[in-house]
Amino acid sequence: TQLLEQSPQFLSIQEGENLTVYCNSSSVFSSLQWYRQEPGEGPVLLVTVVTGGEVKKLKRLTFQFGDARKDSSLHITAAQTGDTGLYLCMKAYYNQGGKLIFGQGTELSVKP
């Protein structure tokens, strides 16, 4: 089964703290995306990583794709209350007709 494991599942931190969310798979995949979902809304795309070892930054968010293209991490520096939400990673298999698999999600709560 081509699972995508995300950790931690829940994270509650104070404003200003740093955090890292991990997304791991046993198989290589074509690309990986990170999404954030706020209550009552659909997930919104944050970033796409394609190349092994790739690092992308989006303001205080840093995304890394593992060298072997089997894992990824999302690091948030100096978290703010606006970062609260459900973070989801998704992998795509281009050579399997666009098979898409989401991780279980990380619920982040940033308290003032």
Place this chain on the structure above:
Amino acid sequence: DTAVSQTPKYLVTQMGNDKSIKCEQNLGHDTMYWYKQDSKKFLKIMFSYNNKELIINETVPNRFSPKSPDKAHLNLHINSLELGDSAVYFCASSHGGITYEQYFGPGTRLTVT
């Protein structure tokens, strides 16, 4: 201006009823999807259509039938609703390529009583 829209936002119905959820995208994407998000927030793909043709059909009861009248619309019809169908259903679209970036609608919360 809405990129991917779904109607209705909320749907409350009784077991055994038949209901439909509509989805439209104005992004010009060729591929559209339906997802189910359960109470634990797990998001699972149900169907995918490319240019009105079904390309992904995950293990979904045949009470669920997607219909794509054109590439901008993908509707979901559910027959004989069951309690376990209660969930949030998301429509999404993608321009394809090798990354399959998803653009989601706002979701439809279905409650079956």
